[in-house]
Amino acid sequence: MAETKSRKSIRMMVLVSSDPVSLERGAGEVFRKFQEEIEAFDLSEEVSLTTIADVGCREDVPLVIVYPDAAVYGPVGMDDVHILVEEHLKKGRVVPGLLAVMHGPLPEIAWLNSRKGSLPAQKRIVLERAGLVNPESLEDYVVYDGYKALGKALTQMTPAEVIAEVDKAGLQGRGGAGFPTGRKWSFVVSAPGEPKYVICNADESEPGTFKDRLILEGDPFSIVEAMTIAGYAVGAHEGYIYIRGEYPLAYKRLENAIHMAEAQNLLGEHIFGTQFNFHIHLHAGAGAYICGEETALIESIEGKRGMPRARPPYPPTFGLFGKPTVVNNVETLANVPPIIRNGADWYHQFGSPKSVGTKVYTILGNVNFTGLIEVPMGITLREVIDIYGKGMKNGARLKLVQTGGSSGSIVPASLQDTPMDFESWRSAGASLGSGALLICDEHTCVVDLAKVLMQFFRFECCGKCTPCRVGTQRSYDIVSRISEGKASLDELEVLQKLGEHMTEVSNCGLGQTASTAVRDILKHFRAEVEEHITSHNCPVGVCPVAELTPAQYLV
Amino acid sequence: MNQEVKELDIISVVEKAIEEHGTRRDAVIPVLSEVNRAFGFIPAEALPEIRRRIHEPDEGVFLADSHLYSVASFYQMFSLHPLGRHVVRFCESAPCHVQGGRQVIKALQDELGIKPGETSADKKWSLIMTSCLGICGVGPVFIVDEDVIGNVTPDQVHEILARYQ
Numbered sequence: 001m002a003e004t005k006s007r008k009s010i011r012m013m014v015l016v017s018s019d020p021v022s023l024e025r026g027a028g029e030v031f032r033k034f035q036e037e038i039e040a041f042d043l044s045e046e047v048s049l050t051t052i053a054d055v056g057c058r059e060d061v062p063l064v065i066v067y068p069d070a071a072v073y074g075p076v077g078m079d080d081v082h083i084l085v086e087e088h089l090k091k092g093r094v095v096p097g098l099l100a101v102m103h104g105p106l107p108e109i110a111w112l113n114s115r116k117g118s119l120p121a122q123k124r125i126v127l128e129r130a131g132l133v134n135p136e137s138l139e140d141y142v143v144y145d146g147y148k149a150l151g152k153a154l155t156q157m158t159p160a161e162v163i164a165e166v167d168k169a170g171l172q173g174r175g176g177a178g179f180p181t182g183r184k185w186s187f188v189v190s191a192p193g194e195p196k197y198v199i200c201n202a203d204e205s206e207p208g209t210f211k212d213r214l215i216l217e218g219d220p221f222s223i224v225e226a227m228t229i230a231g232y233a234v235g236a237h238e239g240y241i242y243i244r245g246e247y248p249l250a251y252k253r254l255e256n257a258i259h260m261a262e263a264q265n266l267l268g269e270h271i272f273g274t275q276f277n278f279h280i281h282l283h284a285g286a287g288a289y290i291c292g293e294e295t296a297l298i299e300s301i302e303g304k305r306g307m308p309r310a311r312p313p314y315p316p317t318f319g320l321f322g323k324p325t326v327v328n329n330v331e332t333l334a335n336v337p338p339i340i341r342n343g344a345d346w347y348h349q350f351g352s353p354k355s356v357g358t359k360v361y362t363i364l365g366n367v368n369f370t371g372l373i374e375v376p377m378g379i380t381l382r383e384v385i386d387i388y389g390k391g392m393k394n395g396a397r398l399k400l401v402q403t404g405g406s407s408g409s410i411v412p413a414s415l416q417d418t419p420m421d422f423e424s425w426r427s428a429g430a431s432l433g434s435g436a437l438l439i440c441d442e443h444t445c446v447v448d449l450a451k452v453l454m455q456f457f458r459f460e461c462c463g464k465c466t467p468c469r470v471g472t473q474r475s476y477d478i479v480s481r482i483s484e485g486k487a488s489l490d491e492l493e494v495l496q497k498l499g500e501h502m503t504e505v506s507n508c509g510l511g512q513t514a515s516t517a518v519r520d521i522l523k524h525f526r527a528e529v530e531e532h533i534t535s536h537n538c539p540v541g542v543c544p545v546a547e548l549t550p551a552q553y554l555v
Numbered sequence: 556m557n558q559e560v561k562e563l564d565i566i567s568v569v570e571k572a573i574e575e576h577g578t579r580r581d582a583v584i585p586v587l588s589e590v591n592r593a594f595g596f597i598p599a600e601a602l603p604e605i606r607r608r609i610h611e612p613d614e615g616v617f618l619a620d621s622h623l624y625s626v627a628s629f630y631q632m633f634s635l636h637p638l639g640r641h642v643v644r645f646c647e648s649a650p651c652h653v654q655g656g657r658q659v660i661k662a663l664q665d666e667l668g669i670k671p672g673e674t675s676a677d678k679k680w681s682l683i684m685t686s687c688l689g690i691c692g693v694g695p696v697f698i699v700d701e702d703v704i705g706n707v708t709p710d711q712v713h714e715i716l717a718r719y720q
Contacts, residue, residue, distance in 0.1 A: 020690070020703050021690070021693060021703055021705055024702055024703055024704075059693075059706060204689060205686065205687060205689070206687070207648035207649055207650055207686065207687035207691070208648070208649065208650040208687065208691050209687075209689070209691075210689040210690065210691060210692070213689050240581075244689070245588065245630075245632045246632075246688055246689060247689065248701075281581070283581065283584075283585065284584075284585065284588060285584070285630070286584055286587065286588055286591075286630035286631070286632040286633055287630050287631030287632035287633075287685070288629065288630050288631060289686055289687075300584060301581050301584075302580050302581060303580040303581060303582070303583025303584060303609075303618075303626065304583075304622075304626060305625055305626055305629040306629065306630070362691065362692070364650045364654075364691050364692065364694070365650065365653055365654065366653065366654070370691075370692045370693075371692055372692070402649065405687075406648065406649060436650070436691075438649060438650050438653065440653055444653055449649060449652075449653070452647070452648070452649050452652045453649055455647065456647075456648055456649070456686060459684075459686065460686055462629075542657075
């Protein structure tokens with residue numbers, strides 16, 4: 001397959017950003033204008049023009065990047081295209097006036113040469129191709145090692161060997177729980193019942209997390225390939241991708257990837273000329289955070305309200321339509337082809353012994369540079385903030401980091417030197433979760449933050465089980481009262497107890513983790529919370545605390 | 556109730572959606588999505604039309620209108636009543652909040668003159684609070700119809716909304 005496309009005598013490569021924000025700002029028109037101009041200057045033989053999925057979260061989009069000079073222009077308007085084509089593409093002169101202001105590394109632009117050395121410690125496995133290839137071209141995917149893994153699995157390995165390799169690689173689920181993937185797959189193999197299903201959980205709705213969107217938008221074929229491998233390994237012939245309704249671009253790219261793979265016999269009947277058949281259905285959600293929970297997701301595919309089931313039985317034995325089902329997160333699946341291609345031993349060189357591989361993080365909040373990075377497991381928060389976040393915004397002091405989205409932990413600044421891997425964080429009492437790192441400076445009020453988080457859970461609770469339905473509402477009420485200066489100190493005990501009960505008896509992860517942030521805040525920032533209550537004062541000045549009435553001073 | 560939505564339209568929209576997504580139970584949410592997209596909301600009259608067309612090989616027609624209603628009312632992207640001509644969806648999750656979302660939602664409410672969940676009297680605007688939209692890198696974020704607007708500051712709100720007629 002890889003030989004079918006040769007890289008002609010392309011002299012230059014032009015990449016136009018096409019993430020949703022760029023498209024909104026006219027990247028589509030800019031792209032078409034480039035096509036016209038390149039045609040007009042008769043350069044189509046020497047210049048290749050492609051779109052790239054994501055360039056990080058930048059203000060100056062649409063970006064246009066010209067290689068081999070690695071010149072980054074932005075924001076590029078319609079009027080700039082003619083000059084760029086004439087000056088840079090035709091005459092080979094960089095146009096300094098149109099260059100983008102570089103205020104940090106561009107981690108999303110994965111050009112191999114310029115990436116070397118310039119981005120410390122960044123190691124891309126999952127996002128290897130994102131930003132480098134045209135996500136709508138199967139040829140590009142194949143040129144960059146695409147479908148080698150599936151070919152190897154189908155022609156040289158038995159299903160059991162595929163599972164053994166993934167197991168040996170020590171791949172852990174990247175959705176948040178960190179369950180060993182190989183073990184999950186072997187449960188499905190040994191579970192009675194036919195047919196079996198593979199589900200890709202692309203219902204990424206944890207606030208602050210958008211790694212899966214970038215993988216799907218930037219490298220959709222890798223997920224199609226990985227699901228096919230998973231299907232072969234567990235003996236499934238049908239797979240579902242459950243994607244958030246809020247990700248229209250990712251949906252479109254996946255739809256395209258599935259069609260193209262089918263057309264090339266890389267999906268469908270007799271894949272690679274073998275006896276193996278596999279079909280993928282693309283299923284868009286309709287807006288519900290809870291559908292990221294695997295049994296709620298399954299209910300949703302079955303056309304019901306997305307309410308988590310009582311477990312056990314777990315999906316590997318009783319999943320979609322009551323059949324054995326593998327449910328894997330997008331990032332987990334994206335790790336599978338490189339593992340099969342290069343072997344488990346290769347994979348073990350990344351990360352730490354107990355948490356192998358890389359992890360994709362999204363950096364958000366009060367830092368100078370927000371965006372997405374893929375780094376080996378085990379780097380520290382301080383490194384993330386200083387190297388990738390380029391320091392705190394306005395030189396403010398770090399107060400806390402919320403990790404893993406709304407259900408994640410609140411980590412005080414004192415823990416910023418703890419290595420970030422599943423093991424170390426678990427022993428520090430924090431969870432790595434989905435990889436969102438919300439970095440908050442000293443101007444963040446913990447009570448205000450807790451209120452926003454409880455509002456989220458109160459709103460997203462599915463209402464099935466009482467502890468969560470009532471607990472999230474009650475917690476929100478108390479936190480609101482604290483922020484208004486109307487609560488009493490006793491209520492902090494109630495809040496803590498509520499959280500413990502929810503963690504112990506809620507039916508699913510939503511209720512079990514809803515109180516994590518509040519618990520951590522009471523643990524690390526109790527004095528600040530108490531100040532709202534006793535002195536009617538929000539130290540940061542964010543909360544609408546009521547003034548004390550003269551009578552209250554006397555009490 | 557909804558004079559603009561003719562029954563004929565409903566049937567043709569439902570039939571087209573069924574044709575695309577099939578008649579099995581995994582078509583329920585995709586079909587509801589198509590109906591919601593076509594009309595901007597899910598008209599009550601559409602539910603029996605969908606119910607009649609969804610079959611499972613073993614169970615025949617297995618749905619009740621109430622089941623479809625329960626599904627349609629569960630998901631945030633569905634609306635059971637007509638919304639304004641333009642729908643503003645504001646992300647109220649923590650990442651946008653700490654980056655200044657608190658001031659932006661206040662500016663939005665002042666500018667539109669409506670509270671979250673309401674539709675303006677002239678039926679031009681609806682304001683909906685939503686959970687994370689996955690575009691946190693450019694927070695605070697809101698979406699007008701299908702346009703993503705990021706890195707919003709309160710003083711930009713007036714100018715942004717003025718673009719919509």
